[in-house]
Amino acid sequence: MALRGALTRVYSTRAACARCLLIPVRHCLVPQIVQDSHQRSRSRNFNVRYTLGAASMGLALLAADHIFNEKKFFRAAQVGNIQEIKRQVEAIRDSGQRHGGGDEDEGPADRRHTLGWTALMVAAANDEPAVVRELLGLGARPDLREQYAGASAAAAATGLHPLEVLQRREDEFCSGMNARASFLGWTALHYAALADSPAAARALLEAGADPTARDHAGRRALHYAREPSATRDLIVEHSRRWDERAAALATEERRRFPLERRLRAHIVGQTGAIETVAAAVRRKESGWADDEHPLVFLFLGSSGIGKTELAKQLARYVHRDDPAAFVRLDMSEYQEKHEVAKLIGAPPGYVGHDEGGQLTRALARRADAVVLFDEVDKAHPDVLTVLLQLFDEGRLTDGKGKLIECKNAIFVMTSNLAADEIAQYGLRLRREAEVRAHQRQMQIQTDAANTPNKERAADAGGEGGEETEEEVEVSRQFKDSVVRPILKRHFGRDEFLGRINEIVYFLPFSRQELLALVARELGLWAERARDRHGVHLSWEGGVLGALADGYDVHYGARSIKHEVERRVAGRLALAAERGAVCRGCSVRLAASGGRVHIAVRAPHDTDYTPLDL
Known part of the structure; x- marks a missing residue:
C-alpha cells in the first residue's frame, strides 16, 4: 500500500516518468499462474528488485520538488x-x-x-x-x-x-x-x-x-x-x-541638534569659523539665500588648524553621514594647463574621453554634494576659470558637452595664502584677550575684597565660579587691508573672489584649546594602548601643559599630534622593546620642569616604579 501511494504521488508530479515506471511494476504484482513454481520464484525475485529501484526513483523525483534549484x-x-x-x-x-x-x-x-x-x-x-x-x-x-x-x-x-x-x-x-x-x-x-x-x-x-x-x-x-x-x-x-x-524629519532633527553643536563636538576651538559656516548653511537651507548660485566658502589659515575637518563634518551633517556626498579634490594635482581635462573630462578624440572628469563624475552622481577643493591656490589659472563658471552659474559642462546642474552643491576651498599674517594677527588678538581677561579677574578680586561677606557669597554664587574664555573676532580693517590684497594678487581676478559667499578665518589655538587638543590626543593613545597592547595609560594634569608647549603655530594641531607621538608614544615603544612595559601593566605620566616622566606598575604590584630610559 505504501508503494502504491508513493507511485501515485510520482504520477501526479512527474506524469511522464511515472507512466513508464508503473508498467513493469503492475506486471510484477499480477500472479504468474501459468508459469511453473521455479520460474515464478525466479521472476518474483527479479521483480522485487525492479520494484524497489522504481520506487527509489519515484521517491527521488518527489524529493526533487523539495530541493532549491x-x-x-x-x-x-x-x-x-x-x-x-x-x-x-x-x-x-x-x-x-x-x-x-x-x-x-x-x-x-x-x-x-x-x-x-x-x-x-x-x-x-x-x-x-x-x-x-x-x-x-x-x-x-x-x-x-x-x-x-x-x-x-x-x-x-x-x-x-x-x-x-x-x-x-x-x-x-x-x-x-x-x-x-x-x-x-x-x-x-x-x-x-x-x-x-x-x-x-x-x-x-x-x-x-x-x-x-x-x-x-x-x-x-x-x-x-x-x-x-x-x-x-x-x-x-x-x-x-x-x-x-x-x-x-531633517528640519526637526536640526532644530534639536543644530549645526554649531555638531561641529563643536568634533572640532576644537574655531568658534568664529563654525558660526560663520553654520549661519550661511542655515540661510541656504531655509530659503533666505540666492537659489541661483551654489554656496561657496574659502577657508584661510595655517596648516592643521581644522579647515579640512570642518568641511568633512559639514558634509556629514548636511547629508546625514552619506560618504558619497563628500568629494575631496587635491588641487596640487592640477598645476598644469592640460590637467583641466582631469577635472571635467577630455574632449572628443582624446584619450580618456569616455571616462569623464573627476569633478563632473562626482557631481553627476550627487549634484548636491559638498565638494572640497584642497589647497586651491596651487591650481593652474585655467582650472580657476572652470571653477569660476561653476561658482557663478551653478552649472558645469563636461568634456562630452553634457550640462550638469549643481546649484544645490556646497563648495569649500582651502588655502594657506596669508597664513602667516593671519597667524600673527590671531596671536595678537589672543594676547589682547588674555590681558583683558586678567584685568577683569583683578577687578573682580578687588571688588570682592571690598564687599561684605554676605554679598560676596551671593556674587560668587551668581558667577558660578567658572571663567569663560573671551572670543576674538577678525576686524574688517585687517580683512580689507591685509588679506584681500594677497588674495587678489594671487588669483588675479576680482570676479573670482566676488563669487565667494564667505571667507572664513581660522585663528591659532588658545591655551585652553591646546590643552583640550592634548587631552584628546592622549585619549586616543590610551585607547590604542588598551586595545592593542593591554596597557592602561593615565596621566596627571601637568602633562597636558608640558605637551601643549610643543605647539607650533605654523603646523597647528599636527604639531600637537607629533609632540604626543614623540614624547609619549615613542618612549612607550622603547620601554616595550626593553621589556619594561608588558601586557597587563599600568603606565602613568607625570610632568615636572616641562619634562614628561613615565612610571610603570606591573600587573601584581601596588606601586608605580619610575622608568629611566
Missing part, C-alpha cells in the same frame, strides 16, 4: 511561473537556506543569485507585476541592492568565465539588457522604471520601496523612467512625498 527559481521569475516560484521558496524554507550571499535578515524570497541579483529584480526587469506582487507577499524586501557589477567584475568575483557570466545573465535575468554593464546598487524599482512597468512600480511603491534610493552612480529610479510615461508620473508622485517627509 537556482536556475528554475530565477527562470520562473523571468517568465512569470508563480507556481514554480512558490515551490522554490518552500524548498528554501524546508532546507533552511536563508540568505545565500546576502544579508543575515534576507528571507527565502530574497534568495540571491550566485551573480548577485534577486528574483524580485528579475520580475521587475521583465515586466512581470504578478510575480512582483507574489514575491512581495512571500516576504521579499523591495529595497535590496543589486550586486552585479558587470560581466568582468562578476567573473573575477566568482571564478566563472566572462562568457559564462554573460550567458547566465541573459538566461536567468533578462535578455534585453546589456550584460556587460554595471547595475551595482540598483533596486527592483530601478529595473521597473527601466522596463517601463507601471504595475510593477506601483506594487513596489505600495510595499514601501524608497523612490529616493540611489544606485552606485548616484541616480534614482526616476532617472531611468521614460518621459512621458505612467511609470514616471507614479515615481514622481511618491518621490515628492518621500522628499517632503525627509525634509520634515
Whole structure:
C-alpha cells in the first residue's frame, strides 16, 4: 500500500516518468499462474528488485520538488511561473537556506543569485507585476541592492568565465539588457522604471520601496523612467512625498541638534569659523539665500588648524553621514594647463574621453554634494576659470558637452595664502584677550575684597565660579587691508573672489584649546594602548601643559599630534622593546620642569616604579 501511494504521488508530479515506471511494476504484482513454481520464484525475485529501484526513483523525483534549484527559481521569475516560484521558496524554507550571499535578515524570497541579483529584480526587469506582487507577499524586501557589477567584475568575483557570466545573465535575468554593464546598487524599482512597468512600480511603491534610493552612480529610479510615461508620473508622485517627509524629519532633527553643536563636538576651538559656516548653511537651507548660485566658502589659515575637518563634518551633517556626498579634490594635482581635462573630462578624440572628469563624475552622481577643493591656490589659472563658471552659474559642462546642474552643491576651498599674517594677527588678538581677561579677574578680586561677606557669597554664587574664555573676532580693517590684497594678487581676478559667499578665518589655538587638543590626543593613545597592547595609560594634569608647549603655530594641531607621538608614544615603544612595559601593566605620566616622566606598575604590584630610559 505504501508503494502504491508513493507511485501515485510520482504520477501526479512527474506524469511522464511515472507512466513508464508503473508498467513493469503492475506486471510484477499480477500472479504468474501459468508459469511453473521455479520460474515464478525466479521472476518474483527479479521483480522485487525492479520494484524497489522504481520506487527509489519515484521517491527521488518527489524529493526533487523539495530541493532549491537556482536556475528554475530565477527562470520562473523571468517568465512569470508563480507556481514554480512558490515551490522554490518552500524548498528554501524546508532546507533552511536563508540568505545565500546576502544579508543575515534576507528571507527565502530574497534568495540571491550566485551573480548577485534577486528574483524580485528579475520580475521587475521583465515586466512581470504578478510575480512582483507574489514575491512581495512571500516576504521579499523591495529595497535590496543589486550586486552585479558587470560581466568582468562578476567573473573575477566568482571564478566563472566572462562568457559564462554573460550567458547566465541573459538566461536567468533578462535578455534585453546589456550584460556587460554595471547595475551595482540598483533596486527592483530601478529595473521597473527601466522596463517601463507601471504595475510593477506601483506594487513596489505600495510595499514601501524608497523612490529616493540611489544606485552606485548616484541616480534614482526616476532617472531611468521614460518621459512621458505612467511609470514616471507614479515615481514622481511618491518621490515628492518621500522628499517632503525627509525634509520634515531633517528640519526637526536640526532644530534639536543644530549645526554649531555638531561641529563643536568634533572640532576644537574655531568658534568664529563654525558660526560663520553654520549661519550661511542655515540661510541656504531655509530659503533666505540666492537659489541661483551654489554656496561657496574659502577657508584661510595655517596648516592643521581644522579647515579640512570642518568641511568633512559639514558634509556629514548636511547629508546625514552619506560618504558619497563628500568629494575631496587635491588641487596640487592640477598645476598644469592640460590637467583641466582631469577635472571635467577630455574632449572628443582624446584619450580618456569616455571616462569623464573627476569633478563632473562626482557631481553627476550627487549634484548636491559638498565638494572640497584642497589647497586651491596651487591650481593652474585655467582650472580657476572652470571653477569660476561653476561658482557663478551653478552649472558645469563636461568634456562630452553634457550640462550638469549643481546649484544645490556646497563648495569649500582651502588655502594657506596669508597664513602667516593671519597667524600673527590671531596671536595678537589672543594676547589682547588674555590681558583683558586678567584685568577683569583683578577687578573682580578687588571688588570682592571690598564687599561684605554676605554679598560676596551671593556674587560668587551668581558667577558660578567658572571663567569663560573671551572670543576674538577678525576686524574688517585687517580683512580689507591685509588679506584681500594677497588674495587678489594671487588669483588675479576680482570676479573670482566676488563669487565667494564667505571667507572664513581660522585663528591659532588658545591655551585652553591646546590643552583640550592634548587631552584628546592622549585619549586616543590610551585607547590604542588598551586595545592593542593591554596597557592602561593615565596621566596627571601637568602633562597636558608640558605637551601643549610643543605647539607650533605654523603646523597647528599636527604639531600637537607629533609632540604626543614623540614624547609619549615613542618612549612607550622603547620601554616595550626593553621589556619594561608588558601586557597587563599600568603606565602613568607625570610632568615636572616641562619634562614628561613615565612610571610603570606591573600587573601584581601596588606601586608605580619610575622608568629611566
